[in-house]
Every structure is written in C-alpha cells, then in structure tokens.
Amino acid sequence: MDYSDVQPEARILIIDDSSTSIRLVSHFVRDMGTVHFATSGEMGLKMALDLQPDLILLDMEMPGMDGLDTCRRLKKQRVLENVPVIFITAHSGVDYEVAGFAAGAVDFIGKPLTEMIVRARVRTHLTLKRQGDLLREQAMRDGLTGIHNRRAFDERFLLECRRHRRNPESLGLALIDIDNFKAYNDLYGHQAGDACLREVAQVIDANVRRPGEFAARYGGEEFAVILPHCAGDEVQRFGAFLVSQIRVLALPHEASAAGVVTISVGVIAGKPVAEDAEQQFLSSADAALYRAKAAGRNCVRLAGRE
Ligand SMILES: [Mg+2]
The missing domain is CATH 3.40.50.2300 (Response regulator)
Known part of the structure; x- marks a missing residue:
C-alpha cells in the first residue's frame, strides 16, 4: 500500500x-x-x-x-x-x-x-x-465490499441524528436489501454471492456523492444510506433510482422473478426530534423495506405512506 x-x-x-x-x-x-x-x-x-x-x-x-x-x-x-x-x-x-x-x-x-x-x-x-x-x-471499512461497515454507520447515524435535532431539519435514511439473495448463493455459490455484494455496493457508493451522504454495508446483504437534509420525496426518488441502477446492472439471477439481481428499498425522512429517533428511523425504514418485499420486491417504499 x-x-x-x-x-x-x-x-x-x-x-x-x-x-x-x-x-x-x-x-x-x-x-x-x-x-x-x-x-x-x-x-x-x-x-x-x-x-x-x-x-x-x-x-x-x-x-x-x-x-x-x-x-x-x-x-x-x-x-x-x-x-x-x-x-x-x-x-x-x-x-x-x-x-x-x-x-x-x-x-x-x-x-x-x-x-x-x-x-x-x-x-x-x-x-x-x-x-x-x-x-x-x-x-470502519467492510472487508468484502470496501465501503463503510456497520460500526461506521452507527457512529455516523447517531451524529447526523443529533445534528438534525439541534437545528431541526429533515433527515433521510434508506435501507437496501438484495432480493432473493439466499437463492442466489444456493444457485451460483458463495464466491459469486460475494462478487454480487461487491457490485451492488459499488453502485450504491457511486450514487452517494453529495456532501454528508454516507453509504454502509449494514448486514449480510443489507445496505444503508444516510441522506442529510432530505425530505420524503427526495429520499423516495433516491431509492427508486438505486432500484433502477441495480436492475440495469443486469446480473443474471435465474431464481428471481426478474431474471436479474434486484433490490428492495425502504426509506424514511423526517426530523429526528425524539430521544430515540435513531431506533425509530431504523425500525420505520425496516418496516418500509418489508412492505417493498411484500409488494413483489424490486421497488421502493416510503415509511408512513401506505
Ligand atoms: Mg514560553
């Protein structure tokens, strides 16, 4: 090095x-x-x-x-x-x-x-x-994908929540999950699974370019993006754009309905005024992600909007 x-x-x-x-x-x-x-x-x-x-x-x-x-x-x-x-x-x-x-x-x-x-x-x-x-x-880096890891995310998210609480502004958060990833690993093997994670991470990272925006690998096949000063519409647009960007990557996925690797995204935006705003944001984004999965995957859902 x-x-x-x-x-x-x-x-x-x-x-x-x-x-x-x-x-x-x-x-x-x-x-x-x-x-x-x-x-x-x-x-x-x-x-x-x-x-x-x-x-x-x-x-x-x-x-x-x-x-x-x-x-x-x-x-x-x-x-x-x-x-x-x-x-x-x-x-x-x-x-x-x-x-x-x-x-x-x-x-x-x-x-x-x-x-x-x-x-x-x-x-x-x-x-x-x-x-x-x-x-x-x-x-603070994830060894496999090279982007920030969960630890770095936790630190940064806490910091951004505090910052947005001090001068109340809307903070955006996106949780991203690769669809049918277990099936992908079963079908193509873990090495291909790792390569897939790296490709998806790269696309996410490449789309996180504005000052203060922050992408991390959140867990197994899950990623998180912090979007400072972002309202609901913007966060939803960001999520929809990522969904389309991953689809056009066109990584073959025979065990998926779309035939290619896709992602589901749950997003939330709001002023993190509550004391436990970090937890609220995460669980709301997670619930939105769950709704995106239930709606057939390969899409984005905004928390609080049915
Ligand atoms: Mg002196």
Missing part, C-alpha cells in the same frame, strides 16, 4: 508564546509537513479545531492559559483525541513529566532545542499517527 496517498502532507501545529522559539522549531521541521503556529493557548486551541493537525508541539511555559491547561483542553475535544501533543519545556524533573503525561501529552523535548532530537521525536510521532489513522480507517 502506498501510504503517501493516504496522508500526503502532515499538518504540524506549533503553539508557543515566543516567536524566536516558533522560528527555530519551524526551521527544524520545515520539510516534514506544513507548519502552522499559534502564539497563545487560546489561539492554539481554536486553530487545532479548524486545522485538525497531525501533531502539536506545545510550549509548556506560556502566560495566560499555560501548556498543561492547553493540553488538557485539547484532549477534551473528541476530534483531537488522537492528535499527539509533544511538550517543549525548559523545565526538567519527574513532576513536570508526570503532569505532562497526565494532561495527555505523548512526549517531551527539553530546551535547549537540538535539531536532531526535535526531528527524531516529530518523525516518530507523525509515523505513529499515520499508522493509527490507517487502522482507525480500516476498522
């Missing part, structure tokens, strides 16, 4: 109240990524949230919000919890190191700064960060 494609350029954030120090450290790491800097803890925290850096070099001694406090606040942000923080400090001693690690730092660099040491520490932690990012990304 070519790792450079995954994270072409590391983002390094230096937080230090001394411009001399910033200049020196920037110079040391100049070719290891794009270097950004902030001259106070408050500014650093704000920049880190915008920038999502791969590494933070943090001065321990700053007026106002000091390094320890800044580090604690950085680590409280969920989106920054995996970002390594290295303290730069003129202090030495066990107490400082203990406090630093307790605040969430991964390493220390003592002053006076030496180019070789700064570069070695930065390289190590950038490498670890990149490897961690890859593992986290892989843990």
Whole structure:
C-alpha cells in the first residue's frame, strides 16, 4: 500500500508564546509537513479545531492559559483525541513529566532545542499517527465490499441524528436489501454471492456523492444510506433510482422473478426530534423495506405512506 496517498502532507501545529522559539522549531521541521503556529493557548486551541493537525508541539511555559491547561483542553475535544501533543519545556524533573503525561501529552523535548532530537521525536510521532489513522480507517471499512461497515454507520447515524435535532431539519435514511439473495448463493455459490455484494455496493457508493451522504454495508446483504437534509420525496426518488441502477446492472439471477439481481428499498425522512429517533428511523425504514418485499420486491417504499 502506498501510504503517501493516504496522508500526503502532515499538518504540524506549533503553539508557543515566543516567536524566536516558533522560528527555530519551524526551521527544524520545515520539510516534514506544513507548519502552522499559534502564539497563545487560546489561539492554539481554536486553530487545532479548524486545522485538525497531525501533531502539536506545545510550549509548556506560556502566560495566560499555560501548556498543561492547553493540553488538557485539547484532549477534551473528541476530534483531537488522537492528535499527539509533544511538550517543549525548559523545565526538567519527574513532576513536570508526570503532569505532562497526565494532561495527555505523548512526549517531551527539553530546551535547549537540538535539531536532531526535535526531528527524531516529530518523525516518530507523525509515523505513529499515520499508522493509527490507517487502522482507525480500516476498522470502519467492510472487508468484502470496501465501503463503510456497520460500526461506521452507527457512529455516523447517531451524529447526523443529533445534528438534525439541534437545528431541526429533515433527515433521510434508506435501507437496501438484495432480493432473493439466499437463492442466489444456493444457485451460483458463495464466491459469486460475494462478487454480487461487491457490485451492488459499488453502485450504491457511486450514487452517494453529495456532501454528508454516507453509504454502509449494514448486514449480510443489507445496505444503508444516510441522506442529510432530505425530505420524503427526495429520499423516495433516491431509492427508486438505486432500484433502477441495480436492475440495469443486469446480473443474471435465474431464481428471481426478474431474471436479474434486484433490490428492495425502504426509506424514511423526517426530523429526528425524539430521544430515540435513531431506533425509530431504523425500525420505520425496516418496516418500509418489508412492505417493498411484500409488494413483489424490486421497488421502493416510503415509511408512513401506505
Ligand atoms: Mg514560553
């Protein structure tokens, strides 16, 4: 695997109240990524949230919000919890190191700064960060189809429900199931079944292109798509389009009435205002999917509309 494609350029954030120090450290790491800097803890925290850096070099001694406090606040942000923080400090001693690690730092660099040491520490932690990012990304992917897995879906769906609850807007959800898939496996074998899953996943993924839209393999032969800011009509159109896209794939399926692989889709849209909206959405979409199956498969049904 070519790792450079995954994270072409590391983002390094230096937080230090001394411009001399910033200049020196920037110079040391100049070719290891794009270097950004902030001259106070408050500014650093704000920049880190915008920038999502791969590494933070943090001065321990700053007026106002000091390094320890800044580090604690950085680590409280969920989106920054995996970002390594290295303290730069003129202090030495066990107490400082203990406090630093307790605040969430991964390493220390003592002053006076030496180019070789700064570069070695930065390289190590950038490498670890990149490897961690890859593992986290892989843990969210379905091994067979390459699209997001159930775990990634659960996380994202919870997030979108919360987001749509805060500023009440209609959220769309589609549950997709391959018709007569057991018969397909029985007739053509499991390898062909796997290939079929991959093809269907690809078509679904290719049609999920607008910002925030999210496709996942939900279970065996079931897929789910999250459609932010979508009303019922749009979600139904999306489902109908997918149904037609899979039909024109024309994957032979002798044990199916249509003679080709088809899907059934259950969709729902609405404002997820209830506390248990996630569960309500899923069970409503599932009920709609059941109605699509009962109506002869190869079609879409919208929840709440008989
Ligand atoms: Mg300082």
